[in-house]
Amino acid sequence: MSSHGDHTNPGHQVHVSSTSMYLTILGALIVLTGLTVWVAFQDLGWANDIVALGIAFTKATLVVLFFMHVKYSGRIIKFVVLCAVSWLFVMLSLTYIDYGSRDIIKPAATPVDAEYQDLVDRGYAKKAKASASHGKETGH
Amino acid sequence: MANGHSTTLHHHFESYDQQRNASSLGMWFFLAQEVMFFGGLFTAYMIYRTQNGLDFAVASSHLNIPLGALNTAILIASSFTMAMAVKKSVLAQRKAIVGYLILTLILGCGFLVVKYFEYAEKFEHNTVPGSSFEFHVEPELIAQYDLSPERVVTMEKRAEIFFSLYFMMTGLHALHMVIGVGIGIWLMFPAMAGKFNMDYHNPVENFGLYWHFVDLVWIFLFPLLYLLGGNALAGG
Amino acid sequence: MSAHAESYDPNVNYLNRDWSLKSWLLTLDHKRIAWLYLISVSVFFAIGGFFAMLIRMELLTPQGDLLSPDTYNRVFTQHGVVMIFLFLIPSIPAVLGNFLVPLMVGAVDVAFPRLNLLSWYIYTVAGILVILALITGGVDTGWTFYTPLSSTYANSQVMLVAIAVFVNGFASILTGLNFLVTIHTMRAKNLTWGKLPLFIWAMYATSLINVLGTPVVAITLLMAGAERVLGLGIFDPALGGDPILFQHLFWFYSHPAVYIMILPAFGVISELIAAFSRKKIFGYTFIAASSVGIAILGFIVWAHHMFTTGMSAYAATVFSALTMLIAVPTAVKVINWTATMYQGSVSWETPMLYAVGFLGLFLIGGLTGVMLATLGLDIHVHDTYFVVAHFHYVMVGGAIMGFLGGIHYWWPKMTGRLYNGSISKVSAILVFVGFNLTFFPQFLLGYMGMPRRYHAYPEEFQALNVFSTAGATVLGLGYILPAFYLTYSLFKGEKAPANPWGAMSIEWQTPSPPPLHNFVTPPVITEPYDYEHELIKEQIAELKKHVKPQEVPLG
Numbered sequence: 001m002s003s004h005g006d007h008t009n010p011g012h013q014v015h016v017s018s019t020s021m022y023l024t025i026l027g028a029l030i031v032l033t034g035l036t037v038w039v040a041f042q043d044l045g046w047a048n049d050i051v052a053l054g055i056a057f058t059k060a061t062l063v064v065l066f067f068m069h070v071k072y073s074g075r076i077i078k079f080v081v082l083c084a085v086s087w088l089f090v091m092l093s094l095t096y097i098d099y100g101s102r103d104i105i106k107p108a109a110t111p112v113d114a115e116y117q118d119l120v121d122r123g124y125a126k127k128a129k130a131s132a133s134h135g136k137e138t139g140h
Numbered sequence: 141m142a143n144g145h146s147t148t149l150h151h152h153f154e155s156y157d158q159q160r161n162a163s164s165l166g167m168w169f170f171l172a173q174e175v176m177f178f179g180g181l182f183t184a185y186m187i188y189r190t191q192n193g194l195d196f197a198v199a200s201s202h203l204n205i206p207l208g209a210l211n212t213a214i215l216i217a218s219s220f221t222m223a224m225a226v227k228k229s230v231l232a233q234r235k236a237i238v239g240y241l242i243l244t245l246i247l248g249c250g251f252l253v254v255k256y257f258e259y260a261e262k263f264e265h266n267t268v269p270g271s272s273f274e275f276h277v278e279p280e281l282i283a284q285y286d287l288s289p290e291r292v293v294t295m296e297k298r299a300e301i302f303f304s305l306y307f308m309m310t311g312l313h314a315l316h317m318v319i320g321v322g323i324g325i326w327l328m329f330p331a332m333a334g335k336f337n338m339d340y341h342n343p344v345e346n347f348g349l350y351w352h353f354v355d356l357v358w359i360f361l362f363p364l365l366y367l368l369g370g371n372a373l374a375g376g
Numbered sequence: 377m378s379a380h381a382e383s384y385d386p387n388v389n390y391l392n393r394d395w396s397l398k399s400w401l402l403t404l405d406h407k408r409i410a411w412l413y414l415i416s417v418s419v420f421f422a423i424g425g426f427f428a429m430l431i432r433m434e435l436l437t438p439q440g441d442l443l444s445p446d447t448y449n450r451v452f453t454q455h456g457v458v459m460i461f462l463f464l465i466p467s468i469p470a471v472l473g474n475f476l477v478p479l480m481v482g483a484v485d486v487a488f489p490r491l492n493l494l495s496w497y498i499y500t501v502a503g504i505l506v507i508l509a510l511i512t513g514g515v516d517t518g519w520t521f522y523t524p525l526s527s528t529y530a531n532s533q534v535m536l537v538a539i540a541v542f543v544n545g546f547a548s549i550l551t552g553l554n555f556l557v558t559i560h561t562m563r564a565k566n567l568t569w570g571k572l573p574l575f576i577w578a579m580y581a582t583s584l585i586n587v588l589g590t591p592v593v594a595i596t597l598l599m600a601g602a603e604r605v606l607g608l609g610i611f612d613p614a615l616g617g618d619p620i621l622f623q624h625l626f627w628f629y630s631h632p633a634v635y636i637m638i639l640p641a642f643g644v645i646s647e648l649i650a651a652f653s654r655k656k657i658f659g660y661t662f663i664a665a666s667s668v669g670i671a672i673l674g675f676i677v678w679a680h681h682m683f684t685t686g687m688s689a690y691a692a693t694v695f696s697a698l699t700m701l702i703a704v705p706t707a708v709k710v711i712n713w714t715a716t717m718y719q720g721s722v723s724w725e726t727p728m729l730y731a732v733g734f735l736g737l738f739l740i741g742g743l744t745g746v747m748l749a750t751l752g753l754d755i756h757v758h759d760t761y762f763v764v765a766h767f768h769y770v771m772v773g774g775a776i777m778g779f780l781g782g783i784h785y786w787w788p789k790m791t792g793r794l795y796n797g798s799i800s801k802v803s804a805i806l807v808f809v810g811f812n813l814t815f816f817p818q819f820l821l822g823y824m825g826m827p828r829r830y831h832a833y834p835e836e837f838q839a840l841n842v843f844s845t846a847g848a849t850v851l852g853l854g855y856i857l858p859a860f861y862l863t864y865s866l867f868k869g870e871k872a873p874a875n876p877w878g879a880m881s882i883e884w885q886t887p888s889p890p891p892l893h894n895f896v897t898p899p900v901i902t903e904p905y906d907y908e909h910e911l912i913k914e915q916i917a918e919l920k921k922h923v924k925p926q927e928v929p930l931g
């Protein structure tokens with residue numbers, strides 16, 4: 001039992017990054033923070049969210065790859081990072097397919113629908129269509 | 141095996157290599173767990189945000205963007221000093237490790253102080269969810285978007301959901317910061333005793349990974365919570 | 377082993393080297409932590425079983441005469457919470473997994489022994505919180521904690537139990553994290569991934585779910601709890617919040633949690649079937665890959681619990697189809713196990729009885745699962761006893777059969793003692809028969825329309841309910857017997873040899889019970905389940921010289 005496990009592991013050679021590289025990343029992150037604040041006040045319509053998230057992903061990637069050394073880590077650690085990100089993606093996207101598709105197929109009208117309509121009329125429930133129109137309003 | 145510092149090698153490991161591998165892999169699995177922990181909140185945020193875009197934008201405009209941006213910068217700077225502390229621990233430069241750790245902790249506390257002022261402001265304006273929650277849509281907005289009185293009522297209710305998410309997300313994030321500061325203080329002792337070197341620096345490295353992770357969460361929280369009101373309200 | 381060289385005394389093992397209470401409560405030895413867990417999960421199994429008994433007593437008659445409706449709600453909730461969170465989820469991983477993962481990979485201990493002990497303490501705190509909630513009135517939301525019932529309306533001890541489940545989650549996260557790192561970094565030289573026992577593959581898959589799924593239920597309960605206590609409104613329909621979102625997040629964990637319960641049982645069954653068929657397991661790669669496949673697929677099917685909630689019909693169709701996909705890797709396993717037994721020299725020892733019982737019960741549980749995944753049928757039988765019967769076939773018929781089979785199989789290794797073969801066989805048969813008597817009638821009841829979670833029911837359902845309660849009595853007897861004969865064997869049982877079953881994986885190469893650091897000499901690594909290997913032929917020949925109590929013929 002002198003040698004162990006996965007030989008592609010990161011530790012065998014400890015990576016030391018140069019201070020100037022860390023400074024470069026620091027600079028890039030600060031610039032991107034400024035950029036995301038500035039761009040939030042530009043009217044890009046629906047693209048505002050995309051740009052904001054794109055900048056956030058870029059910043060996150062820089063932190064993960066360089067500050068957290070994943071660029072220099074072994075396969076297994078890259079695998080764990082991939083696992084975490086993809087599991088999160090699964091949770092977000094599969095939850096969204098429910099909410100995103102509620103209007104695509106409507107079940108046949110039932111007495112419950114009539115009751116629900118009554119609640120809507122009396123102001124206790126929101127109209128099913130209301131959500132879609134909010135989305136459009138944001139894009140002004 | 142380097143027998144010189146065998147006290148830092150736990151008995152069930154064969155070598156420092158194995159100990160370091162296990163330690164950093166364990167930390168990464170822990171962070172994967174953290175991703176999913178915050179992921180639940182991000183999922184809730186995504187669903188409500190896609191359903192109530194304008195409501196969230198209006199509520200978001202009550203957050204303080206300059207303070208949020210300042211905190212982003214503080215956290216990024218602390219990530220830099222943290223990365224330097226890890227680097228110095230590999231190089232076994234005792235004084236530099238301690239120095240960078242202290243800088244990191246000062247920046248971390250700075251973040252928490254700013255956060256405190258932000259929270260205090262929310263309490264002052266009653267935008268803290270609960271029985272005393274109060275939120276009013278500005279008349280200009282009502283005119284601008286031609287909102288019916290019922291629409292204004294639902295908007296004020298959705299604002300409470302937004303602030304609930306805001307306090308859950310930033311609160312848990314701040315709690316992680318507080319824990320991080322605690323771990324950082326605890327790490328000062330072995331750092332000052334000069335325990336860290338090329339073979340044994342996992343505690344600093346893992347603390348660094350944790351700190352960077354907390355930074356990562358904020359990198360997403362800042363645009364999602366603070367910035368999405370900017371355009372909707374300035375552009376109209 | 378050179379690093380841990382110490383003089384080896386064959387009379388000293390991990391159990392008898394120190395019996396002080398301190399040496400147990402502060403132990404960092406994975407084998408002792410397995411014992412701590414075994415004792416605690418047994419206690420909670422008894423508590424959960426007590427509530428099951430109350431439920432069956434109440435349902436003996438159509439009138440709700442034994443318990444008030446409100447008490448009945450609390451009883452079935454406590455049954456669910458205790459059995460799922462405090463028994464099923466930790467049972468195989470934290471007991472057998474803790475004992476076996478380091479042994480099977482040829483390591484001295486798990487990667488993080490202190491976190492391992494911490495995990496048991498966290499579990500204990502969660503257990504105490506649940507007991508505290510029990511004493512102070514219990515909880516009545518069902519183990520699912522659906523909002524707005526849990527966040528707004530319930531008057532019971534929701535917070536105590538929710539905190540317990542939250543806390544307990546970190547116990548299983550730590551166990552999972554420990555196993556993942558141990559399997560990755562602590563394997564003996566030459567023990568490559570392709571040579572790992574299938575139990576290890578199953579534990580790896582389970583641990584992935586533990587680490588990636590459990591935090592989601594933690595944050596979900598935290599949100600519901602913040603809503604209840606602090607008045608935050610995240611799922612509150614009055615504000616436009618969506619209780620269905622709570623269900624999405626809850627089931628994102630709780631469906632995979634079914635695999636936290638059943639995957640380890642799959643691992644145990646793979647070991648048992650190979651060992652008692654004395655044959656190389658058929659389709660090693662397929663069984664190993666299907667474990668990981670199930671862990672991954674298990675995460676993309678959760679909304680099959682929500683077909684009738686008013687979720688999108690389109691999404692329901694997608695989730696229905698995805699759920700059926702799970703049948704593929706599961707069938708791969710069942711087919712390969714059957715193929716392994718085919719033309720093997722099968723010996724009907726007690727663990728093998730459990731394994732075969734498992735196959736029968738799990739088959740029924742799995743196939744009714746496919747039925748329930750079918751959108752149309754699910755809407756017909758949702759929230760009926762059909763669903764109750766289905767998940768008991770999977771979780772009791774599957775997971776507990778696997779747990780008991782595993783305990784009977786590794787008992788000689790854990791204790792160094794053999795138990796009585798005849799009684800244990802009788803008890804295995806009682807469990808199998810009692811289980812079917814209890815739960816098969818519930819399929820019929822559910823199909824006829826008897827809803828779950830009601831304490832009274834129409835008279836025409838009584839006959840089948842009486843059957844079910846009678847069966848539960850037999851089942852209960854089958855569960856109580858092992859507690860007696862296994863405890864008896866601890867003191868009076870015959871001494872066990874290192875490899876009493878003639879099995880192949882490397883934990884059988886060390887003495888029973890193992891020494892403190894697991895192996896005296898580095899274990900010999902072979903191809904997995906290579907029953908043609910010289911090493912094992914000698915051992916089997918040696919075994920045949922002795923007549924073991926296990927070989928007393930049945931009946």
Ligand SMILES: [Cu+2]
Nearest residue numbers: 631678680681
């Ligand atoms: Cu399910």
